[in-house]
Amino acid sequence: MTVRIDQRRNGYTLITKSLELDLMPQTLFEKIWDSHLVCEEEEGPTLLYVDRHLVHEVTSPQAFDGLRLSGRTVRRPDLTFATMDHNIPTEDRYLPIQDSISAEQMEALRRNCNEFGITLFDLLSSYQGIVHVIGPELGLTLPGQMIVCGDSHTSTHGAFGSLAFGIGTSEVEHVLATQCIWQRRPMNFAIEVTGKRQIGVTAKDVILSIIREIGTAGASGTVLEYRGESIRKMSMEERMTICNMSIEAGARAGIIAPDNTTFRYVSGRRFSPKGKDFDYMVDRCKELSSDPGARFDRMVTMDSSKITPQVTWGTNPGMVTDVTGTIPSPEDFSDAESMNAVKNALEYMNLQPGTLITEVKIDRVFIGSCTNARIEDLDAASRIIRGKRVAPGVSAMVVPGSKAVKVEAERRSLDLVFKEAGFEWRESGCSMCLGMNPDVLQPGERCASTSNRNFEGRQGRGGRTHLVSPLMAAAAAINGHFVDVREWI
Amino acid sequence: MDIGYGGYFLLEPFKIVTGMVAPIDRVNVDTDQIVPKQFLKLTQRTGYGQYLFYDWRYDSQGNPRNEFVLNQPRYHGSKVLLARANFGSGSSREHAVWAILDYGFRVVIAPSFSDIFYNNCLQNGVLPVSLSYEKVESLFRKVYSVDGYYLTVNLEEQSITGPEIELIPFDIEPFPRKKLLEGLDEVAWTLQHETHITEYETRRWDSDQVLPVSHGRNKKEQMSASDQF
């Protein structure tokens, strides 16, 4: 559907497009890429225009300093939005911040936003939350957009049919100064998810089994497009969980074509288009899907009816197995590299090959993070624990993904369900997903976590993380070990 | 050394680096390992070298673990980091590259890198070189068998040479190569395209030609930054 008119200017190619003429079938990603193309270097990367730049306290201070030092300014403060999520405390927000360095980082963000005229959802704002939860929630994330953020899980926003990349701090500075980003064109990778999920099997289990299938570097250099009936039936929350973890398969971004589910979600949010602008957006977004015959560099099909609840046993998200399975042995692998990796992982996780997953005992439960701390996730988890008690010796906490999620959960009295079961109920933030605030695992503690990374030390030095769905985490909290949640529903 | 203070100091140009090689013999080394998160709270770009591979380098009391590569005298002063597949996966933290650079490395050789990490290297004058699994494997063997094994990495000629090995050519795209060779400041480079950017913005809001309508059709309808939250 694109016609490229090359206008050579100063040796660079400017590409303009016309939507009227259909020529080459394109993928969804290619359409968004092309419509954001500012110019291209010969044989080089492409300069893309950014619609939304999301900023948080940890990866931005050096970028703002760079701007100041070079006497530059923020080109589009109106397209830049900031919040605090990574290192903020999740207990009483009105107490002074204990950690003086965290406090300094938060203060730096306030100063920077103030100086450069950027909208900040500060600690006490009712819009505060994990950057990837509030973007969609506030209607900042819209179909067809190009979105960047100095955080790898920016891929979450792809659930809306936008192209969303995580970037480093130098690139944050670059986007602040130019509203553009250089990118090498990724390849197209389609994942078709068919079939109907079993009860108790969630979007988290689907994405974990995708990563298990293709590996943690399996999608390197590609944009993953998730499609198929199973994806179409998913809610926006579920789609966000899927896209969120695209990065754990090594992908540059994950993307899902927008449909009525998307438009319904976007409608009426704080910053989403209203009235005829909304209609116009919906109208234009009808073109936003991969054309029949569009070329993918790789395709994989997954039958979701065969997927069972997943539990990671190792130190990356690809080291995952069925809840009905056992801890593997290094000997199960053929190449020396994998054997070594499995050996290291089992040592770190203190697990014996052959142990049933359901025999693995846990000390902590964390329900939170940009993967699984939206209202649907909390609601689902609360159904599992309603009227039950957390197992003796287990400490469990819920950290809502945003202030708005927390308020909504409290409106539905979910906080009471959690508290009565013995869970701690916290303020929103990243919390123990990466343990930059006081919420950390102690050395040797084993945690069932709804987050996205089980790397060594991720949740605290020496801490052992098992990634699971909110349902599985809730059921593990009650039992003190993993259980097959399908038998619980 | 001036390191990438984008826009102000240029990067130190990268032409030829000769230096000892330190091996990190693990696949899928993620950025949480390269710099654990407790060290992400600084607000500068320098001083992270002391935290490089912190949890592997030091025990929980903060004493060096002798068995870890960087604590072995034979690898002190290395400039080339030899690594395994999918190096730098996980978090986008640029601190990982700042730590590698600050520690003294200018080159990372591995069979593959995560995309964001690869970009972050280029932003900071660190050269990421991906070689075939076999080539990397043979380098590991050399490094283990020869004390003080060193390599010369020549970006201009895109080659790696060293004792007892044949010249190894490597690929790098023209743009990043140029950027490293000249120590280009990327922001300044992009601002040369100012007319293109402005044109794009105009095209975007003045016509229906470009997908999508991301903030209403009219620029004026956007929220103002002074809205209070």
Ligand code: SF4
């Ligand atoms: S919740 Fe975890 S993964 Fe998500 S943005 Fe925060 S730290 Fe990153």
